Amino acid sequence: MKCKERRDFHVFPLIAAFVVAGWLGWQPARAEGDSKELQAVAQALGKSKLSLLAGIRQASQGSAKAISAKFELEDGKLSLSVYTAEKGLAVPAEKNVLQELSGSPEQDKWTPQTEVFKDVPHVARSAEQLAVMSLGRKSLAAIIAEVRKTHPGTVFSITPAIKNHKPVAVVLIAQKGKVTTVTQPL
Numbered sequence: 001m002k003c004k005e006r007r008d009f010h011v012f013p014l015i016a017a018f019v020v021a022g023w024l025g026w027q028p029a030r031a032e033g034d035s036k037e038l039q040a041v042a043q044a045l046g047k048s049k050l051s052l053l054a055g056i057r058q059a060s061q062g063s064a065k066a067i068s069a070k071f072e073l074e075d076g077k078l079s080l081s082v083y084t085a086e087k088g089l090a091v092p093a094e095k096n097v098l099q100e101l102s103g104s105p106e107q108d109k110w111t112p113q114t115e116v117f118k119d120v121p122h123v124a125r126s127a128e129q130l131a132v133m134s135l136g137r138k139s140l141a142a143i144i145a146e147v148r149k150t151h152p153g154t155v156f157s158i159t160p161a162i163k164n165h166k167p168v169a170v171v172l173i174a175q176k177g178k179v180t181t182v183t184q185p186l
Contacts, residue, residue: 042174044078050105059101063088067129070157080105089134093127132160136167136186143169
């Protein structure tokens with residue numbers, strides 16, 4: 001009974017995070033509405049000297065765990081962004097350090113800048129992602145490895161989400177100018 005009480009204690013903050021994220025209108029990776037932007041990112045991926053998986057591994061040092069990652073264009077330049085929970089997946093959002101590591105993947109070494117989230121939209125989004133990742137059994141790195149076995153191309157975005165009441169990862173893959181969305185169970 002003690003174990004169940006401890007798990008229930010962590011469920012309330014997770015539910016609160018989902019409510020806040022829903023109130024803010026955040027949606028996980030939406031390939032349909034952002035197709036021009038996604039196509040531009042897919043075209044720019046050839047400039048990257050780092051894979052999404054390598055960025056996730058670099059950001060997940062020590063107790064930090066990656067909770068989402070993507071390549072994106074910032075001011076027309078390719079950037080790699082990895083959201084992390086510094087204290088790991090077992091520590092609830094309100095006691096964790098939710099942050100983004102981002103920088104250009106076009107150099108030989110990725111030297112990201114770190115931003116600790118303090119604004120409501122970023123805190124809500126990363127708290128939701130932490131909650132979904134804590135419900136799953138696989139890391140983002142493991143999901144990417146699974147997807148690469150069956151889907152050719154370059155994985156350029158991975159975002160946790162809830163689908164049919166279960167945790168999943170929404171993975172975007174670029175191949176020959178086309179973007180494919182793959183949903184994998186976490």
